[in-house]
Amino acid sequence: MSLRLTSRIKLNDGHLMPIFGLGLYQAAASSKTTQIIADALRLGYPLIDTAELYQNESQVGDALKKNFDREQVFISTKLFRTNDGRQGLRRSFQNSLQQLVTDYIDLYLIHAPQGGHVLEVYREMVALQKEGKIRSIGVSNFGVQHLEWLKQAGFVPAVNQIELHPWWPNEDIVDYCRTNNIAIMGYSPLGKGHFLNDPYLIKLSGKYGKTPAQILIRWSIQNGFITIPKTTSGVERLKENMDVFDFALSNEDMKGLADYGRKNLQNTGWDPTMNSKEKFGPI
Numbered sequence: 001m002s003l004r005l006t007s008r009i010k011l012n013d014g015h016l017m018p019i020f021g022l023g024l025y026q027a028a029a030s031s032k033t034t035q036i037i038a039d040a041l042r043l044g045y046p047l048i049d050t051a052e053l054y055q056n057e058s059q060v061g062d063a064l065k066k067n068f069d070r071e072q073v074f075i076s077t078k079l080f081r082t083n084d085g086r087q088g089l090r091r092s093f094q095n096s097l098q099q100l101v102t103d104y105i106d107l108y109l110i111h112a113p114q115g116g117h118v119l120e121v122y123r124e125m126v127a128l129q130k131e132g133k134i135r136s137i138g139v140s141n142f143g144v145q146h147l148e149w150l151k152q153a154g155f156v157p158a159v160n161q162i163e164l165h166p167w168w169p170n171e172d173i174v175d176y177c178r179t180n181n182i183a184i185m186g187y188s189p190l191g192k193g194h195f196l197n198d199p200y201l202i203k204l205s206g207k208y209g210k211t212p213a214q215i216l217i218r219w220s221i222q223n224g225f226i227t228i229p230k231t232t233s234g235v236e237r238l239k240e241n242m243d244v245f246d247f248a249l250s251n252e253d254m255k256g257l258a259d260y261g262r263k264n265l266q267n268t269g270w271d272p273t274m275n276s277k278e279k280f281g282p283i
């Protein structure tokens with residue numbers, strides 16, 4: 001099947017999810033961010049990824065108020081801390097709904113296995129899903145052991161959002177997710193911009209007549225990762241980052257880039273995927 005901006009994948013709960021969208025980490029809580037989100041939606045970005053932590057859910061809400069059809073936009077947001085169990089979750093969730101000016105969230109994620117009480121929170125998310133307030137339940141920064149602990153309790157999330165680019169391929173988690181039918185959402189697909197001047201990437205950029213950012217986004221999409229590059233620089237970069245559906249990397253270059261990254265491993269943010277059982281909480 002050829003990949004398009006409008007392509008969606010079927011999650012394990014039956015809902016459809018776009019394969020591409022705009023990430024909002026470190027996008028300021030400002031009218032400029034509201035404008036960028038509105039510009040992205042106008043250009044056809046089908047998915048917006050925000051989080052309680054990013055403090056810009058209300059900019060997403062403000063952008064949505066600008067005459068966009070809520071049903072046409074897929075919103076993912078994240079609970080930052082599980083520390084306060086089910087009550088904390090209900091509080092945070094209600095606040096997210098209010099900021100986003102919506103009565104449901106397409107994909108609600110636990111941001112990381114870090115505050116304990118993960119199972120208690122997950123159970124409450126299932127209750128919210130039954131109430132029709134969450135369409136799909138996901139997790140983020142969950143390693144194989146965390147996913148296994150969930151599975152032992154009878155839960156398989158629809159999505160796991162983890163750092164993914166050639167320099168941080170997280171292969172064990174990717175394999176686990178594929179085997180267990182968990183959709184893989186890759187964050188920091190541009191490695192936060194750190195690798196864009198890498199000579200290997202520059203060479204591929206010349207070969208395909210595409211920018212280094214476009215090569216990386218395409219690499220993610222061709223791997224089957226849901227991809228959410230962030231930009232707040234302006235419309236030109238929004239357009240550049242979505243203009244990745246008119247070419248394909250050869251199998252040889254997909255593998256070449258993966259092999260190259262694997263030899264130079266480097267993550268660009270935090271990595272809670274090995275967090276202890278204490279941080280996960282009782283099973």
Ligand SMILES: NC(=O)c1ccc[n+]([C@@H]2O[C@H](COP(=O)([O-])OP(=O)(O)OC[C@H]3O[C@@H](n4cnc5c(N)ncnc54)[C@H](OP(=O)(O)O)[C@@H]3O)[C@@H](O)[C@H]2O)c1
Pocket residue numbers: 022023024025026049050111140141161186187188189190191192193196213214228229230231232233234237240241269
């Ligand atoms: N779950 C988690 O723990 C977690 C962690 C990190 C990220 N995320 C999610 O994943 C999203 C993407 O990751 P990220 O924000 O860390 O990094 P990223 O998307 O890999 O890179 C963003 C950086 O690249 C720059 N950039 C964007 N497009 C560019 C282009 N075409 N050419 C050159 N530079 C470009 C951006 O600058 P400008 O803004 O100035 O364009 C920004 O500095 C986040 O926004 C967030 O939604 C989730």
